Amino acid sequence: MSDILAPGHTACAGCGEIIGERVVLEAIGKNVVVCQATGCMEITTTSFPTTAWKVPWIHVTFENASAVASGVAEALAQQGKKATVVAIGGDGGMMDIGFQALSGAMERGHNILHVITDNEAYMNTGIQRSSGTPKYASTTTSPAGSVLPGKGEWKKDILMVCAAHHIPYAATASVGYLDDLKAKVKKAMEYEGPKVIQVLTPCVPGWGTDPSKTVSLAKSAVETGIWPLYEIEHGKVKITHKTKELRPPEEYLTGQKRFKHLKPEHIAAIGEHAKANYERLLSLETSSLQLF
Amino acid sequence: MPNQIIEGSQAVAKMVRLCKPKVLAMYPITPSTHIPETLAQMKANGELDGTIIRVESEFSALSACIGASSTGVRAYTATSSQGLALMHELLFATAGMRLPIVINVVNRALSAPLNIFNDHQDSMSERDSGWIQLYAGTNQEAVDMTVQAFRIAEECLLPVMVCMDGFYLSHTYEVVDVPDDIKGFLPDYQPEHCYLDPNKPMTIGTWAMPEPYMKLRKELNDAAEKSVGTIQKVHDDYAKAFGRGYGDGLIEVTGEGSTAIVSIGSVCQNIEAVAKEKGMQLVRVRCFRPFPRQQLIGALKGKKSIIVIEKNAALGLGGGAMFHELRSALKGSDAKIACYVVGLGGVDVTLDYLRKVADSADSLGDGEVRWQNE
Numbered sequence A: 001m002s003d004i005l006a007p008g009h010t011a012c013a014g015c016g017e018i019i020g021e022r023v024v025l026e027a028i029g030k031n032v033v034v035c036q037a038t039g040c041m042e043i044t045t046t047s048f049p050t051t052a053w054k055v056p057w058i059h060v061t062f063e064n065a066s067a068v069a070s071g072v073a074e075a076l077a078q079q080g081k082k083a084t085v086v087a088i089g090g091d092g093g094m095m096d097i098g099f100q101a102l103s104g105a106m107e108r109g110h111n112i113l114h115v116i117t118d119n120e121a122y123m124n125t126g127i128q129r130s131s132g133t134p135k136y137a138s139t140t141t142s143p144a145g146s147v148l149p150g151k152g153e154w155k156k157d158i159l160m161v162c163a164a165h166h167i168p169y170a171a172t173a174s175v176g177y178l179d180d181l182k183a184k185v186k187k188a189m190e191y192e193g194p195k196v197i198q199v200l201t202p203c204v205p206g207w208g209t210d211p212s213k214t215v216s217l218a219k220s221a222v223e224t225g226i227w228p229l230y231e232i233e234h235g236k237v238k239i240t241h242k243t244k245e246l247r248p249p250e251e252y253l254t255g256q257k258r259f260k261h262l263k264p265e266h267i268a269a270i271g272e273h274a275k276a277n278y279e280r281l282l283s284l285e286t287s288s289l290q291l292f
Numbered sequence B: 001m002p003n004q005i006i007e008g009s010q011a012v013a014k015m016v017r018l019c020k021p022k023v024l025a026m027y028p029i030t031p032s033t034h035i036p037e038t039l040a041q042m043k044a045n046g047e048l049d050g051t052i053i054r055v056e057s058e059f060s061a062l063s064a065c066i067g068a069s070s071t072g073v074r075a076y077t078a079t080s081s082q083g084l085a086l087m088h089e090l091l092f093a094t095a096g097m098r099l100p101i102v103i104n105v106v107n108r109a110l111s112a113p114l115n116i117f118n119d120h121q122d123s124m125s126e127r128d129s130g131w132i133q134l135y136a137g138t139n140q141e142a143v144d145m146t147v148q149a150f151r152i153a154e155e156c157l158l159p160v161m162v163c164m165d166g167f168y169l170s171h172t173y174e175v176v177d178v179p180d181d182i183k184g185f186l187p188d189y190q191p192e193h194c195y196l197d198p199n200k201p202m203t204i205g206t207w208a209m210p211e212p213y214m215k216l217r218k219e220l221n222d223a224a225e226k227s228v229g230t231i232q233k234v235h236d237d238y239a240k241a242f243g244r245g246y247g248d249g250l251i252e253v254t255g256e257g258s259t260a261i262v263s264i265g266s267v268c269q270n271i272e273a274v275a276k277e278k279g280m281q282l283v284r285v286r287c288f289r290p291f292p293r294q295q296l297i298g299a300l301k302g303k304k305s306i307i308v309i310e311k312n313a314a315l316g317l318g319g320g321a322m323f324h325e326l327r328s329a330l331k332g333s334d335a336k337i338a339c340y341v342v343g344l345g346g347v348d349v350t351l352d353y354l355r356k357v358a359d360s361a362d363s364l365g366d367g368e369v370r371w372q373n374e
Helices: A016-028 A040-045 A065-078 A091-096 A099-108 A158-163 A178-189 A211-223 A264-287 B008-019 B034-044 B058-070 B081-086 B088-096 B139-156 B210-242 B268-278 B293-299 B321-329 B351-359
Strands: A032-036 A057-059 A084-090 A112-118 A169-174 A195-200 A230-233 A236-239 B003-007 B023-026 B051-054 B075-079 B102-107 B132-135 B160-165 B173-177 B251-254 B259-264 B281-285 B287-289 B305-310 B336-341 B369-371
Touching: A016 A032, A016 A040, A016 A084, A016 A112, A016 A178, A016 A195, A016 A211, A032 A065, A065 A084, A065 A091, A065 A099, A065 A112, A065 B023, A065 B051, A065 B058, A084 A091, A084 A099, A091 A099, A091 A112, A091 A158, A099 A112, A099 A158, A099 B058, A112 A178, A158 A169, A158 A195, A158 A230, A169 A178, A169 A211, A178 A195, A236 A264, B003 B008, B008 B034, B008 B075, B008 B102, B008 B139, B008 B160, B008 B173, B023 B034, B023 B058, B034 B051, B058 B075, B058 B081, B058 B088, B075 B081, B081 B088, B081 B102, B088 B210, B102 B139, B132 B139, B132 B210, B139 B160, B139 B173, B139 B210, B210 B287, B251 B268, B251 B293, B259 B268, B259 B321, B259 B351, B268 B281, B268 B351, B281 B293, B293 B321, B305 B321, B305 B351, B321 B336
Parallel strands: A032 A057, A032 A084, A084 A112, A112 A195, A169 A195, B023 B051, B023 B075, B075 B102, B102 B160, B132 B160, B259 B281, B259 B305, B305 B336, B336 B369
Antiparallel strands: A169 A230, A230 A236, B003 B173, B132 B287, B251 B281
16 A cells, blocks of 8 residues: 555544545556545545645635646646646535536646545535435435435436536546556546546445445445446446346445435335436447447 | 836736736636736737636636645736625635735625626725735726735735726726836745645645634734735835835825825825815825734824725625724824715716815714715
């Protein structure tokens, strides 16, 4: 393990996000500037005057990681300095409040790798619903009750939205498949321009899971088709981890506190939604259709 | 070509070009838009070295400037009104991160109702953000302040907003001397305190627990108060090099009289004419942040009556921000201090109106606030 992110940070045991960041940065190496949105990563790694970062790192506000990265990337280019510029934020920081900054940076074409560490809710503020929260998940602002079964809407398809900016590379990844994540980061770095990687990063307190289960859950999300691993390269879809038969959704959902209220019909709906999405991706791959 | 008949925005843009910012972020908003438009045309003509980032909001404009400045280069943007308000969160972050970014704020009223015309509510509402705030009285001064702002910012490690009145200055053509060369006055920016470079990793923009947080905020306040000396020194150096100065750099006093009018911005051109007619003194505030307390106390010593005329209102308190701050600074003085809130949303502040203001001096009570339209 490299020394890009030093031990001594205060992330939870089993934190998926810090695993994701560490592996992304290991794949990039030390010639990097990290632009981080507000969130757990800032809080757990940079309590003034300490830092866990051994690479240049900047945080400004919640909603502007990709805009800050735009300035960093252009200023480094002005100085003739070559370094990989990464904008990292959670689902809140990239899919909700920072979505405009992300979209603007992609549209302008800056040479930036945008990483969404997706733990599917506002975890740093105490597990509130985001557009990345899956349907039926119970959060503190979409709690399951006697009438409502958690969040009422399906998760935002941010990767397709990003790909629709005509960027050269967009991919999902999971901390359950670290080699796949590393390979995707390296592949992304081969492209000039905007790249997006959306990494599933289970959150122990947010999902209500055991710290030892982070990686196996992140695998199970893939095996059930709930989190398919795929990439969109120059507008063409390719599934990077194919599953002959998707595992039943309860294998992933059971054991997570956020889903413990689910009734069989909810589980069935999640399974059908995942299957339809997986089949849609498969047919896109088979057709070789250039989507964007 | 030094002396030329030129629009205020274009004159400022020419000076910005001479200051050689490496990154310029741009987002349109009336009435600041002519500045980025002029700079964009320079870029299109191959006359501008810096990289222009045409962002998708003012929030991203300042965000991109923060990112650029954090790598150790000069960064610049211009905005007005709603645009500055949208930057609010980042204004505090910029100052807290001690980044020497310069913004030309082309002053305009804030919604609601929506209004594109001039007053000072936009920048005055950001007075506690930690930015140095300079207010130009003329287009010439806006040009001179812009180059001074970069040097002040980089010497103090504080961001600076150069405020110029929307339309009255930004869209007005008049004779302005834009120097051809300012090299000696503004050295290249060489950051030493912090910059993002893989060869020397630094963590910038951390969070802090209460004690270190408050310590850093106190340091920021001290730096802002201390910047008074740098602002004056830079002003004096410029005056020496270019033969043009404005009072002591913080305030400019013209005329004499037992009654003083204290004001800010381009309306001072009209006030100066009326004050001269009426045998009154004008104290024009050039620098509102840091607040030039000692200079104002000195200039207003022994006055019988002081009238503050300003284009912003501390809603719910009555009067403008400058009036309240001046009253606080002059506590214990025998002078009677009153305030006129004028020109909100671009209401014309005419010579005739200002004559009435001057004639009202004896009838004003201490602490009295009057609005132009009441």
